[in-house]
Amino acid sequence: NKLVALSLDGRSRTLATLAEGADFYAAPRLSADGGRLAFVEWSHPSMPWDATTLVLATLAGDDAAGCAIASRVAVAGGDARAPEAAMQPLWAPDGALHFVSDRSGWWTIYRAELIADGAAGAVTGATATPLLEIPAEFARAPWQLRQQTFDFARGVSLGGTNGAGYAVAAICSPPASAADQLLLLPSPSSSAPSDARPVALGATPLDGLFDEL
Numbered sequence: 001n002k003l004v005a006l007s008l009d010g011r012s013r014t015l016a017t018l019a020e021g022a023d024f025y026a027a028p029r030l031s032a033d034g035g036r037l038a039f040v041e042w043s044h045p046s047m048p049w050d051a052t053t054l055v056l057a058t059l060a061g062d063d064a065a066g067c068a069i070a071s072r073v074a075v076a077g078g079d080a081r082a083p084e085a086a087m088q089p090l091w092a093p094d095g096a097l098h099f100v101s102d103r104s105g106w107w108t109i110y111r112a113e114l115i116a117d118g119a120a121g122a123v124t125g126a127t128a129t130p131l132l133e134i135p136a137e138f139a140r141a142p143w144q145l146r147q148q149t150f151d152f153a154r155g156v157s158l159g160g161t162n163g164a165g166y167a168v169a170a171i172c173s174p175p176a177s178a179a180d181q182l183l184l185l186p187s188p189s190s191s192a193p194s195d196a197r198p199v200a201l202g203a204t205p206l207d208g209l210f211d212e213l
Contacts, residue, residue, distance in 0.1 A: 001025050003039060005067040016067045018057070024048070026145055029089045031097075035059055036123070038075070038089035038097055049141040051083035054099055056114070058122055075112050075126040076101050087142055092152055092187060093166050097126075100139045100149070104130070107139035109150055109170055111187055131185040137173040153184060167199075 003019040019025060022041035026048070029038045037059055042052040053074050060070040076086035076099060084103040092098055097112040110128040117124055139149045150170035168185040184199040 003028060003041075016061075018059075018067065018069050019055070019072075022053075026142075027087065027089055029091060031091050032095060037069070038091070038099075040087055040089065046083070048087065049085050049102075051077065051080075052086050053078035054086035054089055054101075056097065056112075056123055056126065071122050073123050073125055075099065076103070076110070076128060088139060088148055088150070090148070090150070090152075092168075093154055096187070098131075098150070098168065098187070099128075101128070102139075104133065106135060107137045108133060109138050109168060109185065131168055131170075131187060132183075134172075135175065137175075138170050140173070 003025040004015040023043040026040045037057045040052050054076040056075045057069040057072040061067040077084045086101040088100045090098050109131045112126045114123050115125040153167045153169045172181045172183050
């Protein structure tokens with residue numbers, strides 16, 4: 001498989017190859033400014049619930065035909081000594097990259113903190129902070145593409161945050177429970193108060209609530 005870019009304006013039918021070499025690619029997510037692309041890749045014999053790599057690429061080029069990856073870093077996964085299943089990259093309203101990983105033994109939502117070269121501005125690495133660490137799953141095994149189990153709720157007040165902030169609405173599956181829970185989670189950012197706590201919105205079958213259209 002390959003990850004490619006194509007023009008949507010009808011002027012060119014050229015496909016620009018952005019990434020190749022892995023056996024599978026999924027969940028490409030372009031940042032709001034169009035300068036960065038997050039995506040997931042993995043190869044046999046691993047399945048996407050076994051071991052993947054979440055890649056963050058810096059793009060170069062002004063159109064699809066000339067688009068290329070100038071640099072790339074692994075935000076999560078990619079270490080054969082400590083495999084993890086990272087998936088569902090999603091850009092928050094403030095531009096922060098969020099994703100799901102099972103590095104803790106449970107599928108948990110993380111916010112990535114990017115490490116950039118001060119002079120060139122290129123991303124050279126990343127750390128990740130979990131939104132909530134509890135013994136519960138915030139994702140399911142990705143038997144199919146397009147699964148999404150969280151999204152962003154703009155202007156939501158949690159723990160005293162103002163209306164300009166946002167929270168993360170997420171489907172949580174506690175063990176030994178027949179019902180999923182819909183939670184609002186504060187995102188760990190410089191503006192999030194230390195006393196912010198998750199809020200439960202209800203429990204009901206929630207399959208497909210945030211899946212991509």
